[in-house]
Amino acid sequence: MKPVALLLALCCLFNTAHGATVAPAAYALPNTEVRDIRAQALQRDYQLFVALPDSYREGSKRYPVVFVVDADYSFAVVRNIAQRLAKHAGLEEVIVVGLSYARGDSGVYSRRRDYTPTTPRKHDYRSDMPGRQPAFGEAAGYAKFISSVVFPVIASQYRANMGRKIFVGHSYGSLLGLQIMLTEPRTFEHYILGSPSLWYDAGIMFEREQAYASTHKDLPASVFFGIGGLERLPAGKKRSRSEENADMLADLKEFNQKLTAHKFPGLSTRLRVFDDEDHASVFPMVLTHGLRAYLKSSR
Template sequence: MFFLGCFATATAAAAAAEVAAPVPGYVLDNTEVREIHAASLKRDYQLYVALPDSYRASERRYPVVFVVDAGYAFPVARGIASRLHRHAGMEEAIVVGLSYAKGDEGVYSRRRDYTPSVPRNGGYRSDMPGRPAAFGEADAYGRFIATEVFPHVAAHYRADMRRKIFVGHSYGSLLGLQVLLTRPNTFEHYILGSPSLWFDRGVMFDREKAYAAAHGDMPASVFFGIGSRETLAPGKQRSRAEEDADMVADLRDFHGALAAHRYRGLATTLKVFADEDHASVFPLVLTHGLRAYLKQK
């Protein structure tokens, strides 16, 4: 009985140890995480970096894809970029994901960092207790990317900083438009999916008009994509409010305004993806947007 008791105790201890042992997480191949302090914003972020398959064995420089909303979008962008190279002959690229601010909830961080203004209609609640809702820092965040993220990437990787691609979706596309309408040559190519052009009563339409009044050129290429289901529900009257927005019509109007102003150096494409909605369309926008810029063998 003594030996049976010892055996039972040992078995139970082993089972408990097995249960308590941490299960390792899945790690994406050829990826790195770098900490970066945004001195201008007084916040800390992370950069998620995916290197091409050939990076370690080559000496060449690669175009760089910068993607916001990195928690979701980085692994998607990494996978699509890799697959386009392996199976469709597209050139390889470094993918850099820009995280939300450390210590912030995702909604709080993206509302603050990606939106171009403080909404005049108000009505937003903060998702972080004890902190007021924050908006309107897209211009400052765009400067952080250009003046702090770019030098960091250039110093640590063989990046071709003459071929930089911005990728954003929804609020992330508002950030891209803010950069495009203030310092368009920050990136050579913009991939903008389902931009929230209803935000702040259509403030980006006003900013495009202001840009056109002061500039005749816009040196960049832009791929716009959106799902065909991102339209106004039947029976509703269209307005520039989130609940009554027709995002497809808004994007067609914005794209038309860019075309009407005939900016020198600007090349744009707009594609509406059939049977896709706001939640499902991003991988298609990214795939077609990369094809529109990266070279094919």
């Protein structure tokens, strides 16, 4: 045995004999990578979490790419569900790219700023980061960061089919998806939008949708909307475009109805209500059915 290896072995025996505990190793997801990335225009740093399909090392195939926001929560969920659907339901394999929160920011602070389209005209939000004022309304800049910085990294470093990009968002993340869809809809070929916060800024997205329809004859987008059946306003409360009195289910049905009423030739929407789910539990269901609505199946 080499001297270094012998020394390590003796240290382990010593620690074990004297009751010392060795810190367990962290769990790591197979075939995943983390890349640091700079958003120069925003003057912030982020990370990309990348999950490669099981067959990635076997050939030269290019794969559809799923881009998911709120990655600190959603990346592992999306990666695991996508792989399970490929193995057991015959769906296409995909590359999953998780978009992290900004380095040094809390998740609440980062997503409020990066995923929202405006600063609310009326609000009493407080910052959860001492010494910093709450920030909102930078979705346009963040969307440009995705298309101009993130996309080239993924296209150059992986066998990604950049003609088949899927956006996945939930809640505020779906506001970001709507911001992209109503400004540069061809940024993604498919949108999976769960429980969008359509109450935000007194229903600003309803105004954006109306403004888009007044100046465009088409909306080239494939969209899967999903929401929990329990995301409704309790009985006895009056519905409004406010967080406290929002009926998210009614809002989404109304929004989808407005979209489809324009009869845009390039627009395809589906709306699925998951009866027994609420805002916290519905995301895996939305993701599963949203992927099925776009990815090809071998069965």
